[in-house]
Amino acid sequence: xxxVITNMLQGGLGNLFAYLAAHVLLCxxxxxxxxxxxxxxxxxxxxTRFLGRNAPGVVSYPAATLAGSLLAxxxxxxxxxxxxxxxxxxxxxxxxxxxxxxxxxxILALVYTGGVIGVDLAFARFFLSLAFGIGIGLIMAxxxxxxxxxxxxxxxxxxxxxxxxxxxxxxxxxxLVWVALLLAGTLKLGFLTGSYHQLSVPISGAxxxxxxxxxxxxYDAGKGEEGLSVHGVMLILLLAAVGLTSWxxxxxxxxxxxxxxxxxxxxxxxxxLVAALNIQADALGLGLGFTGKFFGVLATLLALGWLARKRxxxxxxxxxxxxxWHFVKQIFPLLIVGVFLVGxxxxxxxxxxxxxxxxxxxxxxxxxxxxxxxxxYFPTLVEVPIAKMFLGLGMHRGPLLAYLMADxxxxxxxxxxxxxxIGRLKTWTYVGWVALFSTLAGLTYGTWxxxxxxxxxxxxxxxxxxxxxxxxxxxxxxAAHEPSLQKTGF
Amino acid sequence: MLTxxxxxxxxxxxxxxxxxxxxxxxxxxxxxxxxKVTAYNDILAYNILSTPGLVINEKVVSSGRIPAPSSxxxxxxxxxKAA
Numbered sequence: 001x002x003x004v005i006t007n008m009l010q011g012g013l014g015n016l017f018a019y020l021a022a023h024v025l026l027c028x029x030x031x032x033x034x035x036x037x038x039x040x041x042x043x044x045x046x047x048t049r050f051l052g053r054n055a056p057g058v059v060s061y062p063a064a065t066l067a068g069s070l071l072a073x074x075x076x077x078x079x080x081x082x083x084x085x086x087x088x089x090x091x092x093x094x095x096x097x098x099x100x101x102x103x104x105x106x107i108l109a110l111v112y113t114g115g116v117i118g119v120d121l122a123f124a125r126f127f128l129s130l131a132f133g134i135g136i137g138l139i140m141a142x143x144x145x146x147x148x149x150x151x152x153x154x155x156x157x158x159x160x161x162x163x164x165x166x167x168x169x170x171x172x173x174x175x176l177v178w179v180a181l182l183l184a185g186t187l188k189l190g191f192l193t194g195s196y197h198q199l200s201v202p203i204s205g206a207x208x209x210x211x212x213x214x215x216x217x218x219y220d221a222g223k224g225e226e227g228l229s230v231h232g233v234m235l236i237l238l239l240a241a242v243g244l245t246s247w248x249x250x251x252x253x254x255x256x257x258x259x260x261x262x263x264x265x266x267x268x269x270x271x272x273l274v275a276a277l278n279i280q281a282d283a284l285g286l287g288l289g290f291t292g293k294f295f296g297v298l299a300t301l302l303a304l305g306w307l308a309r310k311r312x313x314x315x316x317x318x319x320x321x322x323x324x325w326h327f328v329k330q331i332f333p334l335l336i337v338g339v340f341l342v343g344x345x346x347x348x349x350x351x352x353x354x355x356x357x358x359x360x361x362x363x364x365x366x367x368x369x370x371x372x373x374x375x376x377y378f379p380t381l382v383e384v385p386i387a388k389m390f391l392g393l394g395m396h397r398g399p400l401l402a403y404l405m406a407d408x409x410x411x412x413x414x415x416x417x418x419x420x421x422i423g424r425l426k427t428w429t430y431v432g433w434v435a436l437f438s439t440l441a442g443l444t445y446g447t448w449x450x451x452x453x454x455x456x457x458x459x460x461x462x463x464x465x466x467x468x469x470x471x472x473x474x475x476x477x478x479a480a481h482e483p484s485l486q487k488t489g490f
Numbered sequence: 491m492l493t494x495x496x497x498x499x500x501x502x503x504x505x506x507x508x509x510x511x512x513x514x515x516x517x518x519x520x521x522x523x524x525x526k527v528t529a530y531n532d533i534l535a536y537n538i539l540s541t542p543g544l545v546i547n548e549k550v551v552s553s554g555r556i557p558a559p560s561s562x563x564x565x566x567x568x569x570x571k572a573a
Contacts, residue, residue, distance in 0.1 A: 318558065322556065
């Protein structure tokens with residue numbers, strides 16, 4: 001009994017440390033800064049202005065997906081924003097597209113999925129969310145078109161009155177340089193990952209320390225475990241220092257910048273630089289490899305420092321720091337707890353269970369993925385380490401995508417809030433479509449992974465969409481007999 | 491006597507905004523009634539898209555961000571002049 005608990009705790013802690021050392025830095029740290037910059041520096045009116053009912057469908061639906069990926073980062077932000085744009089007169093279609101797209105394919109979720117699980121799954125998540133988000137939006141607009149017209153009369157053209165304040169060029173540059181830093185740090189290209197200069201720092205005991213770490217955090221690549229290196233330990237310590245100084249420097253930033261604010265920013269830069277180095281412990285001490293990544297991160301950090309000091313106003317800088325810190329405070333603790341629990345679950349769940357349920361790309365496997373996504377509520381982004389655990393335990397990539405599509409979209413909690421805003425009938429219709437489309441997404445992607453030709457998949461999808469269009473056409477013909485029908489935005 | 495409304499469902503940003511606004515009013519020695527508006531329908535009536543929002547004497551002065559204490563003081567002074 002005792003050994004089972006020790007095993008679980010060791011699994012949880014091991015997973016947490018390996019995760020902090022491997023994934024957080026070059027992908028999550030810039031992602032938090034980008035999300036903060038988007039919230040603080042992009043005027044929301046600029047993006048959502050195109051969602052109004054007067055905008056034609058070819059503008060409003062893509063605008064809804066763009067707004068989703070730019071503005072919202074977690075479901076707790078999305079539902080209020082959804083309520084806002086819907087009540088202000090956006091059609092139900094674009095509003096639903098926004099609601100669907102934002103949690104699944106915002107920049108934080110995509111970057112994170114790409115970094116932890118693989119770029120292929122991140123792309124699949126993006127394109128399928130795009131197609132299905134717009135599809136579900138169009139379907140909802142068609143199904144509820146008479147009610148939508150009534151809603152139209154109740155709200156006036158509030159979107160038209162919004163000022164179109166553009167984005168200040170330096171703020172845009174600041175945002176783009178952060179994206180460049182993220183790409184330089186995470187893309188796995190030869191010229192970025194290769195080392196250009198080697199340096200050996202003689203520290204005695206480095207190799208022994210590494211051997212100790214290997215004993216404490218045993219790793220097994222076959223089970224998806226990662227282990228912990230000396231480099232990782234350095235990064236975890238730096239990360240803790242960043243957290244502490246940010247607490248001192250940013251928590252009360254509205255009262256003015258203090259010494260800790262600048263120290264926190266400096267330490268964040270240093271952490272990113274250390275993360276970009278290639279550090280190996282060997283018999284001589286620590287070998288430092290100056291990679292292409294390192295020089296990329298260094299150049300972008302210098303550009304960011306110059307922009308922040310010389311070009312951004314103090315208000316912009318403060319808003320950016322506050323919003324980034326706010327995201328970190330809101331999401332990071334949940335991620336830590338989530339990853340720890342995933343480590344414990346990994347010890348408990350038998351690979352055979354996953355194999356038999358969702359080891360192959362079957363309809364049942366995909367449905368199981370969706371059902372798990374709906375009934376288990378995980379906070380934003382925690383779905384990604386969970387998905388990684390399933391992958392390590394033998395889940396097929398198809399059902400895995402079905403799970404990744406359904407989990408951020410649907411949870412019992414968001415279903416309840418949603419039904420308060422748009423009514424029970426619309427909510428459950430939405431839930432039904434999301435479940436159907438997520439299953440379909442998993443099946444399609446799984447078939448592709450299994451090696452089916454793209455032509456066959458296109459045929460299969462085309463047949464399904466044709467059948468869907470036929471049903472919807474019949475519904476709309478039925479609706480056309482009702483006198484209340486009115487031509488809506490699309 | 492000013493009426494200062496904080497629009498927002500009670501998130502961390504709204505609490506921070508209220509704190510800043512209260513402090514600004516106290517520092518200026520202005521008497522103000524603070525009202526927290528938390529219902530979505532009431533918030534949307536002010537035609538703002540994102541919270542937190544700050545309303546002084548029924549005029550929206552800021553939304554979607556936490557303003558600097560110095561800006562809040564300026565808005566309070568403006569509202570006093572207009573009143």
